[in-house]
Amino acid sequence: MSPEKLAYMANQIGRFFATQTRADVVDGIADHLVKFWDPRMRATLLAHLDDPAITLDPPVRAAAQRLRAAPPA
């Protein structure tokens, strides 16, 4: 799957959670990716985190890094 498209979708998710004042933004993004994304989508995104062509908003990158560091059980 296209990492660029996945990054776009992740940023969309991030922009919603960035507006939510009552929850941690990074938690919200990570939780959404775990609940709604097929593992291969997450894996593709995480595999391209260091690709300079992939632009992620800071909280989205933080959420992705957290998932890469500690994948959901």
Next chain:
Amino acid sequence: MGLIQEIDYGTPAVGSDQSVTLTIDGAPVTVPAGTSVMRAAMEAGIKVPKLCATDMLNSFGSCRLCLVEIEGRNGTPASCTTPVAPGMVVRTTTDRIRKLRRGVMELYISDHPLDCLTCSANGDCELQDAAGEVGLREVRYGYEGANHLDAPTDGSNPYFQFEASKCIVCSRCVRACEEVQGTFALTIEGRGFASKVAAGMDEPFLTSECVSCGACVQACPTATLIEKSVVEMGQPEHSVVTTCAYCGVGCNFKAEMRGDTVVRMVPWKDGKANHGHSCVKGRFAWGYATHPDRILKPMLREKITDPWREVSWEEAIGHVARQFKRLQAEHGKGAVGVITSSRCTNEETYLVQKLARAAFGNNNTDTCARVCHSPTGYGLKTTFGTSAGTQDFDSVEQADVVMVIGANPTDGHPVFASRLKKRLREGAKLIVIDPRRIDLVRTPHVEAAYHLPLRPGSNVAVLTAMAHVIVTEGLVDEAFVRARCEADAFADWAAFVAEPRNSPEAMEAISGVPAAAVRGAARLYATGGNAAIYYGLGVTEHSQGSTTVMAIANLAMATGNIGRPGVGVNPLRGQNNVQGSCDMGSFPHELPGYRHVADASVRAIYEAEWGVPLDPEPGLRIPNMLDAAVHGTFRGLYVQGEDIVQSDPDTQHVTAGLAAMECVVVHDLFLNETANYAHVFLPGATFLEKDGTFINAERRINLVRRVMAPRAGMADWEVTQAISNAMGFSMDYTHPSQIMDEIARTTPTFAGVSFARLAQESLQWPCNDAAPHGTPIMHEAGFVRGKGNFVITEYLATDEKPGPRFPLLLTTGRILSQYNVGAQTRRTANVVWHAEDLLEIHPHDAEQRGVRDGDWIRLASRAGETTLRARVTERVAPGVVYTTFHHPMTQANVVTTDFSDWATNCPEYKVTAVQVSPSNGPSAWQDRYQAQSAAARRIETVPAK
């Protein structure tokens, strides 16, 4: 099994707490106050002869046949217009009355053809019945005088005829059009003896405002307005109550049959969603079931460029199983998946998702609700706790304010629209939020108090601005919020919406809606009494679709408009079983009943029931499946009853995904557009050919009953079961009721549901020990999630923006006579009303481009281009164009993009930046597609042995 004869009580039922006891023909009768004498008599089993009265319509008192005598009163009042009174003593049959009735009948019959034996209504004619009831034996006036026997027959409508010579001018048709349908297309023209029924300005029915709902035909007591199918086939001999397979209203019909041939579909008065009304699709457009385009044999081919080869069911099923197993062995268990259908039954949908989860061992199941109401699922679950409309349709009768957002009920949900219009004629106020001036904005005897013609893509801006008004002007129902909602969430939300940047004045630049109108609409919604919201795909099919649903829920909670009749949040579901297909666990992240696959306790229920371990990770959604196919990780797809090539956005991306797969299995009635990319075709069964249930937009579980054998030999659930068995996962149901029993065993909200119960009682889920008779209104005592959750709804502009190359915004939708991709309705006479998709364009935009009404135009976006003809109209605002997606050769979705809702990937159909220019003919894509489509539909001819 015979013909179901519904009792006609003559006048409508009256709802009253007071009861009245009177005596009719010596027997005491107790009825609600306000009931007519005619109805009271019928409730006591006494049929008063009548012609102009029927219980679908208010009493009229014109035929003078239902006269009765009432002790202590002069004359012989009409029983239909006389209300009961305490102690009233009524006689329905006396010598005087008999004489009067015979005299009236003589007058009627003196101007009526005496061709009963050859009349198409023979055996189903109220005039004939009434003549018998009054004992008519002669017509003293003869038949030589002036009459209407030469009046011409209007056969312009494809489904019914108007045989004027048989008209008794009882006005039932005119009143049905007004009171039931609310179109006001018919009238009585002329006076006295010259009075006659006329459509529109005395024009053919086809060209008049008539919407062919059939209410007039149903109301007609003679053969004057009658279905052409009855004229052709004769009277039906038995009937079966079933549920319409179009739209989410879920109308119940009597399928009236001769043998296994449908003679007509008649709306059932006891249908809880439609109460005896219908629209042109459900009433008349069922002929696709026997259309010659039906494919009745399974077919295979190696490559999509090969012609189809007819094979046995065994060969086809075996091939599917071998291919899917091979793909999983070679590419992993996640390499295959399914798409369930919102046109199929709950039982069929349940089995398809079960096939994915239990036989494939993955969660790659999705449904067409992905591209329509998936944001409803996310939004309502987040705010209220479950994905469901909160009301029953009857609730609209108690609404004082109705806000319609991004929906066009008169076209998309016509039977509900008729009920809504009736309430609006009674005085309820209407707010319409829609870029187009939909019919509801101004229609006979209905005018919206506010129409907010917002710029496509700005729903969140408008709804948040309305919330700003409600909060800053002190219109919040504080008691409700305090008692029912999370306090912290409300406080944060209230502070957010109160910010000046969210005011109507600030948002006007984004939405294009004058601030004063937003303020007025917000005040009306908050203070006008019971306020109900009905919304459609104009809400969900946006990059902020889920946010918009939550903004709607916020408004309802803030104003206390939730949890009682007359209020609520009501998603109008597009297809017949969108609600059910979602309820049945079609989404890749949820098991039936909206329970996440990661929940081990829920998985344990199904693991015990099915005997296999289940995947705890969500699967692929439809757009993700197509992306994964292009990238080689998804290789096989079973599509039941959907046509994603035509219905899903960015057609060229969809076809690229399908073309990249090794085994695409299409299970459908026809060789649809998706079948052009399929390797296996499995013939499907129509709703007439199987048993099951559909769930409508009010969560009502309606029985679908088989009236004819599956034409291809197997109902759809049997096909899915056969695939599963061939894959090695055993299914051994012998009737769909057993599937519902399994659903009830495993899904708490369906625990009290069974086919046997549904045959006795109409049920809306949740139906369980806590709600044994179902739940017409949700969240009455508390929200499903406990406390209502306010969510901040920041407006974020879509990335699909108009610019110099694509300066207009395209939005898409549907039209009354056609349904979704048109696979069914294009194969009926409904094409007379909509033979092609048209592009609506404002006169200003048309003039700038040199486009005249009817011209061919090129419609182009970043995704692709197509051509179609223009309709120049002020229905759309300058800068906005609109079209439908019913015809494959227009293929509006060639133009739509793959932008989608942030939470659910629901496509952003409602906002596409486009350019319109004059055109000489089809686009290069259309030429290519037509050639490819013709080649892909070839069926190999087997030489006779």
